[in-house]
Amino acid sequence: MIEARALTKHYGSITAVEDLSFTVQPGQVLGFLGPNGAGKSTTMKMLTGFLTPTSGTALINGIDVVDDSVSARKLIGYLPEGAPSYGEMTVLQFLNFVARARLIEESSLAASVNTVIQKLNLSEVVHQPVETLSKGFKRRVGLAQAIVHDPQILILDEPTDGLDPNQKREVRHLIKDMAKDKIIIISTHILEEVEALCNRIMIIAHGRLLADDTPHGLIARSRYNNTVSLVVEAAEKVASVLSELPQVSRAELDDGELTLFPAGSEGLFEAVTAAINENQWQVSALRLEAGRLDEVFHSITRREASA
Amino acid sequence: MKSMINVMRRELAGYFATPVAYVFLIIFLVMTGIFTFYLGNFYERGFADLDPFFRFHPWLYLFLVPAISMRLWAEERRSGTIELLFTLPLTTVQAVLGKFFAAWIFIGMALVLTAPMWVTVNYLGGPDNGVIVAAYLGSWLMAGGFLAIGSCMSALTRNQVVAFILSVVVCFLFLLSGLPMVMNLFNSWAPQIMLDGIASLSFLKHFADISKGVIDLRDLIYFALVTGFWLFANVLILDMKKAD
Numbered sequence: 025m026i027e028a029r030a031l032t033k034h035y036g037s038i039t040a041v042e043d044l045s046f047t048v049q050p051g052q053v054l055g056f057l058g059p060n061g062a063g064k065s066t067t068m069k070m071l072t073g074f075l076t077p078t079s080g081t082a083l084i085n086g087i088d089v090v091d092d093s094v095s096a097r098k099l100i101g102y103l104p105e106g107a108p109s110y111g112e113m114t115v116l117q118f119l120n121f122v123a124r125a126r127l128i129e130e131s132s133l134a135a136s137v138n139t140v141i142q143k144l145n146l147s148e149v150v151h152q153p154v155e156t157l158s159k160g161f162k163r164r165v166g167l168a169q170a171i172v173h174d175p176q177i178l179i180l181d182e183p184t185d186g187l188d189p190n191q192k193r194e195v196r197h198l199i200k201d202m203a204k205d206k207i208i209i210i211s212t213h214i215l216e217e218v219e220a221l222c223n224r225i226m227i228i229a230h231g232r233l234l235a236d237d238t239p240h241g242l243i244a245r246s247r248y249n250n251t252v253s254l255v256v257e258a259a260e261k262v263a264s265v266l267s268e269l270p271q272v273s274r275a276e277l278d279d280g281e282l283t284l285f286p287a288g289s290e291g292l293f294e295a296v297t298a299a300i301n302e303n304q305w306q307v308s309a310l311r312l313e314a315g316r317l318d319e320v321f322h323s324i325t326r327r328e329a330s331a
Numbered sequence: 332m333k334s335m336i337n338v339m340r341r342e343l344a345g346y347f348a349t350p351v352a353y354v355f356l357i358i359f360l361v362m363t364g365i366f367t368f369y370l371g372n373f374y375e376r377g378f379a380d381l382d383p384f385f386r387f388h389p390w391l392y393l394f395l396v397p398a399i400s401m402r403l404w405a406e407e408r409r410s411g412t413i414e415l416l417f418t419l420p421l422t423t424v425q426a427v428l429g430k431f432f433a434a435w436i437f438i439g440m441a442l443v444l445t446a447p448m449w450v451t452v453n454y455l456g457g458p459d460n461g462v463i464v465a466a467y468l469g470s471w472l473m474a475g476g477f478l479a480i481g482s483c484m485s486a487l488t489r490n491q492v493v494a495f496i497l498s499v500v501v502c503f504l505f506l507l508s509g510l511p512m513v514m515n516l517f518n519s520w521a522p523q524i525m526l527d528g529i530a531s532l533s534f535l536k537h538f539a540d541i542s543k544g545v546i547d548l549r550d551l552i553y554f555a556l557v558t559g560f561w562l563f564a565n566v567l568i569l570d571m572k573k574a575d
Binding site: 069072073074075094095097098100102105106108109110112113117121122124125126127153169 | 333338421573
């Protein structure tokens with residue numbers, strides 16, 4: 025379990041993280057979401073013992089990261105932002121170094137390193153210096169070093185940054201596979217990523233926690249939650265007809281797409297389909313929206329900025 | 332201990348994975364040769380000893396040791412690996428000592444490779460080999476002092492050139508502090524005890540003592556203290572500012 029208690033970090037007069045408290049339980053994949061410079065990385069650096077908080081602390085399975093940093097670090101696997109590694113070492117040398125630093129016994133060292141090499145498909149490059157590898161491979165080497173000691177807690181700072189779409193998919197699969205009994209925290213500013221990976225999202229901006237919810241819960245905050253969108257011929261005429269329906273509070277037409285906002289909690293979709301059948305409109309697309317995370321993210325972080 | 336050795340092994344392997352090790356070794360050997368035979372008049376003196384060889388070591392180290400030490404921490408900062416290193420379960424002391432010993436052992440290797448000089452002087456005459464062993468030891472201890480300064484300076488910056496220049500300047504002050512040109516600045520006004528203090532800081536004086544073959548405990552303690560002091564400062568600097 026991770027328990028952050030009023031974590032605060034100042035750099036001179038700049039406040040990077042302000043009074044951040046939260047707990048994370050095993051099985052949770054927590055996504056830190058926020059604009060660049062929001063304090064996501066700083067928070068991770070404090071959790072992993074790299075930065076000492078200006079005030080507050082965090083407990084990793086009950087061990088204080090400020091008082092007993094080295095013991096706390098043993099429990100964590102960490103991928104720093106940009107996946108730094110010693111470029112002149114080969115992949116194998118590098119992973120062996122990290123495995124030894126992680127205090128893995130010499131007798132099981134080769135097995136542990138081999139396991140992560142298999143897991144991340146690094147076999148073809150094990151004898152190449154890390155600096156000669158492509159970005160995708162470098163990131164995988166960074167992930168491999170983070171999980172070589174099979175940590176219970178995994179903290180990944182922008183694990184898919186700079187990867188191509190296929191590589192992103194691979195990395196997400198890998199994280200999902202590991203998620204069952206671990207605590208995983210990832211930071212990202214890619215919205216689809218948190219939707220695909222996380223079962224909990226914390227939105228952070230200017231070092232403060234603005235929202236802490238499931239992806240579902242956040243999406244439900246969207247003003248598009250339970251709206252019906254359709255693409256139809258003669259949309260303006262259709263809009264005026266549909267907005268007369270009791271289930272519709274308002275109709276918006278944007279770029280050929282008509283969006284209908286619900287008046288009550290139920291029956292909008294059914295009412296709209298019935299009206300379409302009745303009037304024989306030529307509809308080329310019709311869907312019930314759950315909501316739009318980007319819009320929620322925008323409104324939450326904007327509200328903060330203007331406040 | 333295990334963690335320190337792991338860091339040391341990684342660092343040492345790093346020297347040989349890049350041209351750094353080979354360039355350094357070759358230049359060190361060529362330079363010691365030039366100094367010994369041309370400036371030191373090794374043959375013309377007609378003495379069977381290695382004094383012309385050891386006499387120039389402080390001046391060689393002044394530039395070559397910072398060239399080794401400049402990357403120790405500056406490179407970790409520049410490449411971001413410092414974040415990787417200090418989120419592994421090891422202490423700052425273990426990391427600092429691991430890196431220091433790697434560099435010190437490497438300079439030890441360079442010294443061992445000058446053994447043909449020793450063989451030569453034994454072939455040409457009958458030198459006092461005890462003195463030569465003491466001088467080797469003194470030279471290596473002095474290199475440790477230079478290294479500790481360089482390692483500390485390297486922790487201050489992410490720029491290797493800045494680290495190099497700072498190291499050379501600080502090492503230069505430690506070298507010069509016993510020389511007349513520096514002492515003359517203080518002679519006219521400083522009390523004797525301060526003059527002695529400044530003079531006793533000099534690498535040159537302590538190295539000269541050891542290389543005469545007299546291994547005095549005070550000289551050993553001096554080098555241990557200087558090295559320890561700068562490594563301690565190194566740990567403090569890293570603990571205070573890891574991130575930037």
